[in-house]
Amino acid sequence: MSLRTRLSIATAAGLLAAAAAVTPAAAAHDDWDPTGGNGNGNGNHQNHQDQDLYEGVVTADTLALRSAPNRGSQIIRFAHRGDVVQIFCKTGGETVQGNPLWYLLTDGTWAWGAARYIDNIGPAPRWC
Numbered sequence: 001m002s003l004r005t006r007l008s009i010a011t012a013a014g015l016l017a018a019a020a021a022v023t024p025a026a027a028a029h030d031d032w033d034p035t036g037g038n039g040n041g042n043g044n045h046q047n048h049q050d051q052d053l054y055e056g057v058v059t060a061d062t063l064a065l066r067s068a069p070n071r072g073s074q075i076i077r078f079a080h081r082g083d084v085v086q087i088f089c090k091t092g093g094e095t096v097q098g099n100p101l102w103y104l105l106t107d108g109t110w111a112w113g114a115a116r117y118i119d120n121i122g123p124a125p126r127w128c
Contacts, residue, residue, distance in 0.1 A: 054086075054120065055087065055122060056119055057082065058081055059119055062080055063078065063118070065079055069093025076111035085113065087106075087118070090128065099114065103115050103118055103125060
């Protein structure tokens with residue numbers, strides 16, 4: 001195998017490893033906390049089946065779910081009015097119609113949705 005081929009393979013493997021290391025889904029498990037804390041973000045532990053997830057319902061006709069908490073980031077997928085979504089945590093981001101909060105959703109893919117268009121079902125999500 002040529003040196004060029006080996007370098008290409010090594011580079012591709014390194015890029016895949018780096019992508020897996022920074023993807024929340026790769027690190028997600030029962031105690032995962034993106035702040036590096038004790039697994040419950042803000043110290044409040046929820047008492048429902050999956051202690052790391054919260055629920056919300058989409059109120060917009062069509063809501064673009066994005067790669068970052070701002071309207072300029074890449075659209076990952078769409079959610080529609082009435083969809084129930086799983087929320088991992090909330091963070092501040094670009095203000096959307098007076099609301100600066102964004103939710104990190106975990107429904108199949110990790111994506112950010114503007115909290116302005118997602119009503120909480122039950123308690124408000126913890127901070128990321």
